[in-house]
Amino acid sequence: MVELDPIDAAIVRELxxxxxxxxxxxxxxxxxxxxxxxxxxxxxxxxxxxxxxxAEVDQASIGRPLQAMISVRLRPHARGELSAFAxxxxxxxxxxxxxxxxxxxxxxxxxxTAGSEELREFVLDHLSGxxxxxxxxxxLIFEHLRGRPAEQASVRRPSPA
Numbered sequence: 787m788v789e790l791d792p793i794d795a796a797i798v799r800e801l802x803x804x805x806x807x808x809x810x811x812x813x814x815x816x817x818x819x820x821x822x823x824x825x826x827x828x829x830x831x832x833x834x835x836x837x838x839x840x841a842e843v844d845q846a847s848i849g850r851p852l853q854a855m856i857s858v859r860l861r862p863h864a865r866g867e868l869s870a871f872a873x874x875x876x877x878x879x880x881x882x883x884x885x886x887x888x889x890x891x892x893x894x895x896x897x898x899t900a901g902s903e904e905l906r907e908f909v910l911d912h913l914s915g916x917x918x919x920x921x922x923x924x925x926l927i928f929e930h931l932r933g934r935p936a937e938q939a940s941v942r943r944p945s946p947a
Contacts, residue, residue, distance in 0.1 A: 805839035864918035
């Protein structure tokens with residue numbers, strides 16, 4: 787776990803809310819000079835605290851209004867192929883996210899498709915129709931609300947003098 791000082795924690799919070807903030811706006815919001823802010827953001831990337839900035843795309847607006855979460859359990863003989871399976875799934879155009887799980891299921895795969903027929907074809911062609919997959923369970927997503935990330939618990943506070 788990486789310790790963040792209060793300034794770095796504030797930068798992370800601001801960028802979680804809006805990753806498109808201009809550097810000078812971000813600097814003003816956290817109370818530091820733009821050059822300092824730029825260096826801190828770069829350091830947060832280098833330390834792996836910030837891994838990227840992504841556009842949140844309305845899937846319906848690009849012709850993929852049906853989203854689902856698919857639980858996947860692999861067969862025992864395929865346990866050595868977990869990473870390869872995850873990489874294969876992540877490379878498919880319908881797949882938005884792949885989650886590797888603890889528990890009865892091995893993966894949760896978030897997909898977006900044009901409709902129920904495309905979803906059915908995805909499950910048949912890439913999951914239940916393959917020899918390594920033992921079981922799938924598909925749950926349709928009616929609505930998605932993004933939560934606010936919890937405040938960073940690892941903020942380093944200055945010691946009282």
